[in-house]
Amino acid sequence: MIVKGHRVYRGRRGAGRSGSPVLLTILVLVLLGLLLAFSLLPEYVVYHRDGVEMVVPMLQEDGKGYTVEGISAPVPYTGDASAAIQVAEPDYTNVSLASSAGLQYLTGYYVPFSKVNANGLETAVKEAERSGVKGLVLEMKDESGKLAWMSGVATASSNAANSTWDPTAYLSELKAQGWTITAEICCAVDTLLASANPDVALRDRTGAPYVDESGGWVDLWNRDVRTYIEELCTDLMAMGVDEIILSRVEHPFAEVMYTREIASSLNREAFCMNFSIAVREAIDKTMKDKNVHLSARVPHDVLTTGTDNGQSMDNFLKVYDRLVIETETYSDDAPLFTEKKIDSTLRFVPQMTWTFGGGSWILDPTVGASK
Known part of the structure; x- marks a missing residue:
């Protein structure tokens, strides 16, 4: 190519350099998707007596929604309590504090x-x-x-x-x-x-x-x-x-x-x-x-x-x-x-x-x- 009397050489662009914006865009979208998924996951976490379970309605094979039956909070016991603290008698079998070291007649x-x-x-x-x-x-x-x-x-x-x-x-x-x-x-x-x-x-x-x-x-x-x-x-x-x-x-x-x-x-x-x-x-x-x-x-x-x-x-x-x-x-x-x-x-x-x-x-x- 000749421009105003000078020869200018422009090399061919590599395929990697031209694809960088595309890869960057894909990476950003993936990260956004992950953030969105993690923000929504708590909505599908179900806590019950047997443990913790994740239930995503769209993945249910029968297509039916998942319903969590409410569990009432524990009710205070109003009856007569008969509990008693049992204190065991001490055992002195292994007590050994007396010392005969250096003991002389008193x-x-x-x-x-x-x-x-x-x-x-x-x-x-x-x-x-x-x-x-x-x-x-x-x-x-x-x-x-x-x-x-x-x-x-x-x-x-x-x-x-x-x-x-x-x-x-x-x-x-x-x-x-x-x-x-x-x-x-x-x-x-x-x-x-x-x-x-x-x-x-x-x-x-x-x-x-x-x-x-x-x-x-x-x-x-x-x-x-x-x-x-x-x-x-x-x-x-x-x-x-x-x-x-x-x-x-x-x-x-x-x-x-x-x-x-x-x-x-x-x-x-x-x-x-x-x-x-x-x-x-x-x-x-x-x-x-x-x-x-x-x-x-x-x-x-x-x-x-x-x-x-x-x-x-x-x-x-x-x-x-x-x-x-x-x-x-x-x-x-x-x-x-x-x-x-x-x-x-x-x-x-x-x-x-x-x-x-x-x-x-x-x-x-x-x-x-x-x-």
Whole structure:
């Protein structure tokens, strides 16, 4: 081709370049079709009891439309319900919290709450020395709820349970001389706490706080009660005690009402064991760090006829390192431990009026006498 005296060559157009607009148009139409299909599909989705199904009328072989029969919504049941929650009794077979690691003989001279003060403690030390004993077992909290020391626990302050005496320095001095110090605290009977905070008290059948000849009772199911005991134990360990004895970890013999509804469906054994396990687990790390042991005081009946207070020798020995028992029949009691293949010299602590070598004991001149 010649244009104004120049030769111009125009190549032949390829078939692909000329077909691009057509392919683009087809692609756009396909995409629009897909979008339209997806927008309409929900109209043909049918939900029913057997699942989800897609029904497109134009694809029905018989040409008939598809009709969905309405299903009414569930109607609330208006009859009397007889459902009840069944709570299984706890199984303590696999509980294993007690530790005999590093356990040594526990020997000490017993000092009741009324004598745990500056003057009384000096007298007790002299009496212990005359008896050849170099250990003290101090009742630091009795059934009244009062403490024999000035604790740093807030609940004790609010209940006016604290003493004005701080024995920390004196106890440290005794320990430096080779004395062992064991502290005992009462748990379920706490008249001050039950009076100051009725919400944690056990109730009698009339709904009044439960009180018997020993004092006002608190609910060991209650978290606040457990926390209080845990904090007292921690405070005592900070003072340097070597062992802690929990007393009155028990259920009253009377029928009572609890602060937790679920507790009414569980037995007295659970009342004691739930508390014991919870306290042990809460303070276990501190105990191990400070090499402190945890024991329990139980009545003599636990060894013989049994008791209705929820305590069990077998169960308590799974949680507590030792059992402290006031007795006048040691020679009959010790075999009850050895028969169960339990070292009675380490894990059975008789509280009595005499001592012996090669075992644990608490010397208490008042055993057998009216206190």
